[in-house]
Amino acid sequence: xxxxxxxxxxQSRRMGAPKxxxxxxxxxxxxxxxxxxxxxxxxxLTVVLGAEAMAVRQALxxxxxxxxxxxxxxxxxxxxxxxxxxxxxxxxxxxxxxxxLVDQPFITPGLINQLxxxxxxxxxxDAIVPRYQGQRGNPVLLAAALFPSVATLExxxxxxxxxxxxxxxxxWLDVADPxxxxxxxxxxxxxxxxxx
Numbered sequence: 001x002x003x004x005x006x007x008x009x010x011q012s013r014r015m016g017a018p019k020x021x022x023x024x025x026x027x028x029x030x031x032x033x034x035x036x037x038x039x040x041x042x043x044x045l046t047v048v049l050g051a052e053a054m055a056v057r058q059a060l061x062x063x064x065x066x067x068x069x070x071x072x073x074x075x076x077x078x079x080x081x082x083x084x085x086x087x088x089x090x091x092x093x094x095x096x097x098x099x100x101l102v103d104q105p106f107i108t109p110g111l112i113n114q115l116x117x118x119x120x121x122x123x124x125x126d127a128i129v130p131r132y133q134g135q136r137g138n139p140v141l142l143a144a145a146l147f148p149s150v151a152t153l154e155x156x157x158x159x160x161x162x163x164x165x166x167x168x169x170x171x172w173l174d175v176a177d178p179x180x181x182x183x184x185x186x187x188x189x190x191x192x193x194x195x196x
Contacts, residue, residue: 001093002116002141004042005086006034006067008102009050009075015187019103020056022190028059029184030102034067037100040112044068048086050075078156087147095119097147099159100139105193106179107139115141118173125171127163130180136163137180 008020008030015022020030027035030047037045046068049056053071060067072085087097098115100107115128119141122128128141142150142159149162162168184190 001043001091002041002096002098002119003090003094004037004040004045004098004100004112005083005090006030006037006045006047006100006102007079007082007086008033008056009048009053009072009082009085010079010102011051011076015103015185015190017187018052018056019184021052021059022184024105024194027061028056029105030056030059031061031063032105033100033102033107034060034063036107036109037098037112038063038066040109041116042098042112043094044091046070046086046089048072048075048082048089050082077154079158080150080153080155083158084151084153087142087150094144096141096143098139098141101183103184104138104179104182105184106177106182108177108179111175111177111179112139114173114175115139118171119143122171124169126169127159128171128173129163130173130175132175132178132181135181137175138183139180 074081130137
């Protein structure tokens with residue numbers, strides 16, 4: 001039972017506008033990424049809201065009935081709070097979670113499925129991490145065994161600090177898709193990829 005957690009709670013300081021609400025291919029970015037996740041083999045999807053929560057919830061449109069939405073009260077403290085909030089909301093039978101970022105519009109259902117199918121033959125792994133031409137990417141799959149460690153994180157850090165820990169058993173998934181290394185952080189990047 002592998003679930004998805006879509007992080008859409010950040011304050012988008014570098015972008016200067018709420019990333020989840022940016023229009024991507026005719027729809028809000030949060031709805032686009034949620035649609036991709038729902039088209040994969042994930043058992044379910046939790047969307048974590050924070051900044052502009054009401055507007056982002058509305059931006060999900062008709063998908064609201066197909067996803068589990070949670071609001072992270074401590075979103076302003078950084079990504080760690082949102083990640084912890086999302087994982088805590090998952091059913092107890094969840095064996096792992098794929099952590100999706102709202103600013104990665106090129107992720108595909110096939111890529112998510114690759115993470116899922118890679119986990120089955122590697123049950124000892126704490127995480128499945130995609131890698132494109134040697135560069136670490138996202139989304140990552142975190143095994144349930146790692147959830148308690150995630151809950152200890154603080155500030156504006158995601159699971160990356162845990163993945164760097166030599167005691168964390170990381171299985172690298174080499175992919176041919178550069179999408180794992182592309183995110184929209186700045187207005188210039190958003191404009192460039194939108195026009196591409």
